[in-house]
Amino acid sequence: MASGDPETEASSAIQAELVRLDQITRRLRRECPWDREQDERTIVPHTLEEAYELADAAHRRDDAKLLDELGDVLFQVHFLALLLEERGAGDLAAVARNTTQKLIRRHPHVFGEVEAQDAAQVLRNWDAIKQTEAGREPGVFGEVPDNLPAPLYARKVQRRAASSGFDFLDVDGSLQALREELEELSAAGTAEQRFQELGDLLFAAVNVARKLKVDPELALRSSADRFRGRVQAGVDLAASAGQNWNDLAPEQQLAYYAQARLGEITP
Secondary structure, X not given: OOOOOHHHHHHHHHHHHHHHHHHHHHHHHHHOHHHHHOOHHHHHHHHHHHHHHHHHHHHOOOHHHHHHHHHHHHHHHHHHHHHHHHOOOOOHHHHHHHHHHHHXXXXXXXXXXXXXXXXXXXXXXXXXXXXXXXXXXXXXXXXOOOOOOHHHHHHHHHHHHHHOOOOOOOHHHHHHHHHHHHHHHHHOOOHHHHHHHHHHHHHHHHHHHHHOOOOHHHHHHHHHHHHHHHHHHHHHHHHHOOOOHHHOOXXXXXXXXXXXXXXXXXX
16 A cells, blocks of 8 residues: 655644644643643743753754754743633644744745845845834844843844844954954953953954854853863863862863863864
């Protein structure tokens, strides 16, 4: 017997599992004391935590972890949509419908007659379309959340400015600005000047990341993880030599750190 259309079969399987997840979410809301007490303000911190865990899994290219974390985020979406449904403000179907309409509207090069030759043009079209949508906060920086982590907030502000045409033409301009900010930080003479110039330097570094299409949050986290691993390796090397890391002079610690770096396996 010939098998059916693979895309249709996949769609049917997805629908069945989503229905099952929806049933479980509703039962938890009814029968679990913890879930009954939650509202959107108490749930969102968990949503953010799950989103960061998802980002980490994606960055590590860990497919098994990515599958698991996607499920956690999907449950968060179901739960928050259920809270909307309970107060008559919408439901999961409305969430999906709104997203579908938005995707169609913002991709006229796929669903309409507009042409887009590259990803940059897609983004420019996307930003222009957003400005025409009803209910949007006006202005270049309308609807930029204030509570984003600082690197992501900086990138969002930069992207909004760039969508208005205020931007470096290429990465070389942003790299030059970064070098200039480093010089200004070096020349800063007071605590207040150092505070301001350090902020400018970090902001310029985020701009370089944006121009290079690198996520500054993930890049910084990856760097911190590498540093942590190297220091821990140095601690272990010192211990194998019968030395306590905390008792070592800075130059001795640095020597073990350098040894740890040399011992790294490069891809």
